[in-house]
Each structure stands twice: as C-alpha cells, then as structure tokens.
Amino acid sequence: MSDQGLPPFQQLLERYSEDVWRTLRAIVGAQAAEDCFQETFLAALRAYPRLRPDSKPRAWLLTIAHNKAIDHLRKAARERSGADEPAGDATAQPDRAIWGAVAALPPRQRAAVALRFIGDLSHREIAAAIGCSEEASRRSLHEGLATLRRQL
Amino acid sequence: MSDPIGRVLAAPAPQARDAARRFADRAAAEHAADLAYGIVASPLGDLLLVSGHNGLVRMHYLDEPLQSVLEALASSRSPRIVASRAAVEPWERELDEYFAGRRRRFEAPVDWEQMPSFQRRVLRATAAIPYGSTSTYGGVAAQAGSPRGQRAAGNALGANPLAIIIPCHRVLRSGGAFGGYTGGVDRKHLLLAIEGVTAL
Numbered sequence: 001m002s003d004q005g006l007p008p009f010q011q012l013l014e015r016y017s018e019d020v021w022r023t024l025r026a027i028v029g030a031q032a033a034e035d036c037f038q039e040t041f042l043a044a045l046r047a048y049p050r051l052r053p054d055s056k057p058r059a060w061l062l063t064i065a066h067n068k069a070i071d072h073l074r075k076a077a078r079e080r081s082g083a084d085e086p087a088g089d090a091t092a093q094p095d096r097a098i099w100g101a102v103a104a105l106p107p108r109q110r111a112a113v114a115l116r117f118i119g120d121l122s123h124r125e126i127a128a129a130i131g132c133s134e135e136a137s138r139r140s141l142h143e144g145l146a147t148l149r150r151q152l
Numbered sequence: 153m154s155d156p157i158g159r160v161l162a163a164p165a166p167q168a169r170d171a172a173r174r175f176a177d178r179a180a181a182e183h184a185a186d187l188a189y190g191i192v193a194s195p196l197g198d199l200l201l202v203s204g205h206n207g208l209v210r211m212h213y214l215d216e217p218l219q220s221v222l223e224a225l226a227s228s229r230s231p232r233i234v235a236s237r238a239a240v241e242p243w244e245r246e247l248d249e250y251f252a253g254r255r256r257r258f259e260a261p262v263d264w265e266q267m268p269s270f271q272r273r274v275l276r277a278t279a280a281i282p283y284g285s286t287s288t289y290g291g292v293a294a295q296a297g298s299p300r301g302q303r304a305a306g307n308a309l310g311a312n313p314l315a316i317i318i319p320c321h322r323v324l325r326s327g328g329a330f331g332g333y334t335g336g337v338d339r340k341h342l343l344l345a346i347e348g349v350t351a352l
Contacts, residue, residue, distance in 0.1 A: 008222040008233035009185065013172050021168035026161050034171055041175045045184050045232055095160040102161070117158040148157050 005053030009045055012057050017041075019058065019119060020065045026102060026114035027069035036072050040065045062119040063129040066111050073107050101151045108132075109144030116141055180239035186230035188239035189222070195251055195346075196339050199316075201240035204229070207261030208243050211314045213335040229266075247316065251346065256283035258317045271308040273297060278309065281322045284347040288326040310334055316343065 020040055024033040044064050051060060102110060108130060115126045127137035180188035180203075189202045191214060200221060202210035209229070212221060226233055237244075242260040249255035264272055277295030281287045287295075293305035309320040315335055321343040325331040333340035 006226060006231040008226045009231055010176065010189075010222070010233055010235050011219075013176060013234065017172040017175075018165050018168040021165040021171060022162060025165060030167075034167075037168075037171045038175055038178070041172075042179065042184060045179055045234075048232055049230065095163070098157060098160040102157075113157070114161060117155075117161045145157070152156065 112140040113144040176234040180236035185234040186232040188236040190237040190240035206263040274308040
C-alpha cells in the first residue's frame with residue numbers, strides 16, 4: 001500500500017486547481033466548468049496511486065481535464081445538436097469578444113489554445129493530452145490562434 | 153503575458169478555490185479519498201486530526217510542519233489525502249467537549265486495525281483507564297497480558313497515534329514518578345489537571 005514519493009493529493013489540489021479551472025473555462029465555459037472540475041479531480045484521485053512519481057502532475061491533470069471537457073462537449077452536442085455553449089466567463093464584459101471567438105473555435109483548436117496559454121504545456125504535452133501527433137497539435141494551435149487574431 | 157488572448161484565458165479564477173474545497177469534502181465523505189485531515193485549535197495548541205475509512209487514524213500535536221506529517225502518511229498509508237474539516241468534525245466536537253469539562257469518554261470510532269497487536273492491547277488497556285485516574289506502565293502491560301512487558305508498553309504508549317483520545321497521559325511511572333509524554337510533559341500535566349488529578 002506504500003507509494004514512495006507521491007505527495008499528498010491535497011498538494012496537487014491546492015497547486016493546480018486554478019489551472020484546471022481556467023483550462024475548463026476556456027474549453028467548456030464557466031457554467032459547465034464546475035461539473036467538469038469535480039469529475040477531473042475525482043478521476044485523478046482514483047488513478048493517483050498509479051501515477052509514476054517522476055511524471056509531471058500538472059500535465060497529467062490538464063490531460064484529464066481536457067478529456068472531461070471533450071466528453072462534456074460531445075454529450076452537450078448530442079443533447080442539443082446545435083450551438084456550443086459559450087466558452088469562458090460571459091460576465092467579464094470587456095473580454096466578451098475574445099471569449100466569443102474562443103467559443104467559436106472547433107473543440108480541438110480551442111483545447112490546443114487553452115493548454116498552451118493556460119497550461120503552458122509543450123507541444124509534445126499538448127499532443128499527448130489531445131491524443132494526436134505533435135505535428136497535428138501544432139497545426140491546431142496555429143490555426144486556432146490565426147483565427148482568433150483575425151477576428152480580434 | 154502581453155497577448156490579450158493569453159491574458160483573458162489565463163485571467164484569475166477565484167471560483168477554483170471553493171470548487172477545490174467542495175471536491176475535498178465530497179471525496180472524504182464518499183471515501184474516494186483514503187485519508188482526510190483537519191487542524192483544530194485547542195488549549196494545548198493546534199491539533200492535527202486525520203480520519204480514514206475505519207475511524208480516526210491520527211491525533212497529533214502539530215509541533216512539526218504539517219507537510220512533513222502528511223508526506224509520512226502518504227508514503228506509509230496512502231497518498232489519497234485531502235483536507236476536510238467536515239470529515240473530522242465528530243472527533244473535533246468530542247475534543248471541544250472534553251476541554252470544556254463536559255466529556256469524560258471518547259466515543260467516535262478509532263482505527264484500531266492500524267496498530268500491531270501488542271500495541272493495540274496496550275492502548276486498549278490504556279483507553280480503559282477511567283477519566284481522572286491513572287495507571288502505570290507495569291499496570292497497562294499486565295492488562296495487555298504481558299506482566300513483564302513494562303518497557304515494551306512504554307514504547308507502545310510513546311508511539312500512540314491518537315494522543316488525548318487514547319489517554320496515554322493517564323499512564324505514570326510506578327512509584328509516583330511522572331514519566332514522559334510525546335507531546336511534552338507540560339501537556340501531560342495540563343491534561344491531568346483538566347481531569348482533576350492534582351496529587352502529583
């Protein structure tokens with residue numbers, strides 16, 4: 001039952017909860033972020049004893065957050081086959097244009113942009129999180145950013 | 153970050169703190185976490201309470217840094233540890249009542265399974281010493297079935313994971329000497345004074 005080297009889970013919760021929240025806010029919107037946040041940390045807590053002590057907990061958590069966010073978007077798309085939920089925090093008035101533009105991106109581009117800007121993950125880590133090649137993740141990021149810059 | 157996109161996406165998210173607290177409370181209540189801890193103030197200083205699936209696992213005086221205690225628990229027991237004041241509330245309440253002089257026995261469950269069998273026998277004998285009375289190392293050793301195990305009983309008491317709740321402060325050296333205490337002899341005096349033991 002001993003797991004040499006893993007810090008108490010609470011430490012991850014305190015250190016990374018804001019990054020996880022921001023990433024989810026960018027991908028699924030502030031409304032759905034709470035549920036996805038709870039699911040992310042529950043899945044992480046369950047899997048935690050099997051995490052290798054030398055792996056990076058931040059990239060690991062953001063990968064789980066990304067998966068929960070994509071699950072949520074798929075489910076929402078099935079249920080309301082229509083417009084995506086607005087991403088981000090719609091109450092932040094001056095930044096609405098940016099949130100609106102982020103929300104309009106295809107999910108993979110949105111995720112790549114979020115993981116890069118909020119998670120500060122490397123291209124390799126983003127590719128691993130999204131589950132695609134490094135080349136494809138670079139492309140998603142650049143296309144996403146190009147679209148955003150064009151619109152803003 | 154000067155990029156406006158980065159600035160907006162990475163804007164502070166104060167909601168995350170409450171969400172994290174809700175998560176920890178729920179993980180503890182639903183036993184997704186193996187251990188939950190809370191720190192409570194007492195007349196003897198801050199106390200660290202740690203509960204597990206079978207009851208209270210630790211009750212320590214918080215004299216060393218919290219982080220090193222939690223790291224030791226993570227490697228000896230389980231790294232699935234969260235902070236949840238709600239999870240330790242039953243023991244916190246009984247301790248409050250004890251310090252206020254309104255409680256003479258602790259009733260909330262205690263994890264006996266975590267102890268090696270000799271220590272368990274010694275600490276069970278210790279838990280049976282009534283409020284306001286004392287025994288000796290030899291006395292609890294005899295109760296534990298090892299009449300000559302005085303020294304071993306002393307070691308088992310010194311490693312008591314549940315200070316106050318398992319009242320090792322009620323065990324004195326034979327011949328009236330006070331004996332030691334893991335939390336410091338001053339605390340042992342104070343606890344016995346709370347219980348009205350004055351002839352020392």
